[in-house]
Amino acid sequence: MKKVxxxxxxxxxxxAAMPAFAADMPAxxxxxxxxxPPSPWDIAFGSALMSDYIFRGVTQSAHHPSVAAYFEPRYNxxxxxxxxxxxxxxxxxFANNAAAEIDFYGGVRSTWGPVVFDVGIWEYYYPGxxxxxxxxxxxxxxxxxxxxxxxGNVAKSVVSFYEVYGKVTYTxxxxxxGANFYWxxxxxxxxxxxxxxxxxxxxxxxxxxxxxxxxxxxSGEFGHQWLGTSDAFYGNGLFPNGIKYxxxxxxxxxxxxxxxxxxxxxRYSDTDLSKADCNAFTSDPGAVLSSSYVNPINQGxxxxxxxxxxxxxxxxxxxxxxxxxxxxxx
Numbered sequence: 001m002k003k004v005x006x007x008x009x010x011x012x013x014x015x016a017a018m019p020a021f022a023a024d025m026p027a028x029x030x031x032x033x034x035x036x037p038p039s040p041w042d043i044a045f046g047s048a049l050m051s052d053y054i055f056r057g058v059t060q061s062a063h064h065p066s067v068a069a070y071f072e073p074r075y076n077x078x079x080x081x082x083x084x085x086x087x088x089x090x091x092x093x094f095a096n097n098a099a100a101e102i103d104f105y106g107g108v109r110s111t112w113g114p115v116v117f118d119v120g121i122w123e124y125y126y127p128g129x130x131x132x133x134x135x136x137x138x139x140x141x142x143x144x145x146x147x148x149x150x151x152g153n154v155a156k157s158v159v160s161f162y163e164v165y166g167k168v169t170y171t172x173x174x175x176x177x178g179a180n181f182y183w184x185x186x187x188x189x190x191x192x193x194x195x196x197x198x199x200x201x202x203x204x205x206x207x208x209x210x211x212x213x214x215x216x217x218x219s220g221e222f223g224h225q226w227l228g229t230s231d232a233f234y235g236n237g238l239f240p241n242g243i244k245y246x247x248x249x250x251x252x253x254x255x256x257x258x259x260x261x262x263x264x265x266x267r268y269s270d271t272d273l274s275k276a277d278c279n280a281f282t283s284d285p286g287a288v289l290s291s292s293y294v295n296p297i298n299q300g301x302x303x304x305x306x307x308x309x310x311x312x313x314x315x316x317x318x319x320x321x322x323x324x325x326x327x328x329x330x
Contacts, residue, residue: 040076041074042074042325042327043071043072043325044074045071045072045323046069046070047069047070047321048067048069048321049320050065050066050317050320051316053066053091054252054315056196057223057225057250057270058250058271058278058282058312059312059315060090061091061093062284062286062311063315067091068089068090068091068321069088069089070086070089071088072086073086080110080111081108081111082108082111083108084106084120085105085106086103087102087103087105092126094126094129094159095132095149095153096130096156096159097128098126098128098129098159100128101124101126102125102127103123104122105120115168116167116168116169118165118167118168118169119165119166120164121162122162122163122164122182123160123162124162124163126159129157130155130157131144131156132146132147134146134152134154149283149285151284151286151307152301152307154233154283155285156189159188161184163182163183163184163194164183164184165181165182165183174203174204175202175203176202176204178201179197180198181196183195187227190230190231190245191228191231191234192231192242192245193227194225194227195225195226196224196226197223198221199222200221201221202219203217204217211257213259214257214258215257215258216256216257217255217256217258218254218255219254220254221251221252222250222251223250224247224249224250225248227244227281228244229243230244236297236298236299237299237302238303239297243296243297246274246297248272249271250272251269251271252269252270253268254267255267261322262321263319263321263323264319265317265320265321266317266318267316267317268314268315268316268317269314269316269317270314271313274308275287275288275293275309275310276294276297277295277312278308278312279306281312282312284307284310287307288307288308289301289306289307290305290308291304291305291306292308293306293308
């Protein structure tokens with residue numbers, strides 16, 4: 001009986017102490033709310049400074065330095081599909097005195113394992129150009145300034161155009177292989193259609209091969225530009241209705257160094273265009289006159305002396321750029 005009484009007393013004591021013990025215990029944290037799904041939106045943006053703006057082997061800045069910037073919103077439909085649109089700009093120096101290139105573009109990217117497909121449309125807009133021509137020209141500019149170039153070259157005021165394109169990239173370990181195709185019905189508003197096909201290759205060094213804090217890569221491209229026949233504005237004595245521009249090959253190879261968001265790209269670029277064919281294509285106002293530059297599409301002054309341009313020749317280009325996305329800043 002004594003043991004029973006002691007057990008009851010002990011039970012009452014423990015029961016009385018439980019509220020105080022429970023009060024000293026930490027409260028259980030409420031269940032965490034489920035994490036919000038990541039936003040399907042992202043934005044890529046950046047800028048660059050380059051010693052020359054080379055586009056498919058041809059200078060767009062008369063071999064002068066150029067600055068560039070871009071802004072590209074992106075929408076990820078799912079893990080495999082991305083929509084994008086963007087605007088970019090570069091400083092240039094064209095034969096018609098246009099000083100800026102403003103690009104509007106958009107498309108869709110599709111990723112399937114190591115393969116990425118990209119299709120879209122690109123508009124190249126060159127504001128502020130002037131028309132230069134010899135004699136009376138009614139097509140396509142109603143009025144033109146006299147051709148003041150000592151070369152006798154002519155230039156339209158409007159050279160804006162668009163291209164549609166398709167790209168594919170395959171990544172294997174540290175290597176990336178690409179193919180690109182662009183088509184325009186009126187390349188640079190010359191009246192000639194244009195198609196460009198190229199292959200690219202890039203090796204990106206792994207982290208264990210980094211040069212201290214610097215990553216690095218080597219890359220190259222080989223491409224072919226097809227060009228049709230110009231309209232009458234660019235015709236000559238032999239071909240008054242228009243000249244058939246020379247198709248050409250272009251290639252580049254370069255070494256790049258990366259640090260955080262910055263890239264320094266050192267690149268060699270060249271084409272197989274002759275100086276005469278380059279002049280016919282670019283209307284370079286600073287071309288050099290010589291009898292050796294006369295050919296059927298580059299007649300110059302009566303087919304006796306003609307200008308030759310170095311705008312399509314070999315060039316070494318250094319480019320410093322910064323590229324970011326909103327996602328990388330979060």
